[in-house]
Amino acid sequence: METMTETNDSQPPKQAEQAKPATSPAAYLMVLLMGVYLGILFSKSEVAHWQRIHDMFLFREAHMYLIIVTAIVVAMFSMQVIKRFQIRSIEGKPIKYSPKPYHTGVVIGGMLFGAGWAITGACPGPIYAQIGGGQWMALFTLVGALLGMFSYAALKPKLPH
Template sequence: MNHETKPDQSTPAKQSTKTSALTYINVLLVGAYLGFLFVKSEVARWDRIHDMFLFREAYMYLIIGTAIVVAMLSMFIIKRLGITTLEGQPIQYKPKPFHSGVVIGGMLFGAGWAITGACPGPIYAQIGAGEWMALCTLVGAMLGMFSYAGLKSKLPH
């Protein structure tokens, strides 16, 4: 009698999670295009951000509102068509619970945005546009990120 064990044919083979170079190139191109849009639409300009926080003009609020509508439509389409990640996993939105840390983090984020004129995405657009002081913003964002990671267990969640 041959007692060899055969692999279970009902279990699908584990998909490779290795990301191809073409994927990285596509992400880089989309990021460069987004940075170009940030610069041309002036959403990465300190004066625009400053005027938004002082309620001097509605330009940035219209941009943010448009981004929210586009994100909502995109999530609807993703859900409706059952679009998956590169690894084949379903894309799902999982709301995070509201707590005091969200308020504290939001206030810190807003203060940094108001002072520097950039949230995370536009930092790279500012650097790409030659605004070298944005390197200080990038360093500050990185310090904030690593500080959060180090203090996460002590912060409200």
């Protein structure tokens, strides 16, 4: 005889279903080491130096443009490897790329990002390398980046998307 069980959709899922696999301390350590490596790389390649950024925006030298193009090529190659071998995230989830739609907000945000980058000499990654390298004025850049991020979050419903 077949038995049927009645389910109530309003009940929360069982505890075992809700539990996410914990990220191991080794994974966090690897992320930290990668961050330290990138900070050293940013410092040694002078990506985190204000003068390099300034010279890039004035088209005085190609150093930064070559680094940016190299980063794009590495990212393209990495995405192909991720797709081909179906590599998963640290949490074990599939990594999927879905392009974001183009809209007016992208242009406005890009202009604000570029202006901030030109004035401060840092985009988000090098801020930490600058602070780690003893450039304490970068703390103001960090505060400005955080204020921008929180402002965007607060204004997001009113912005063009």
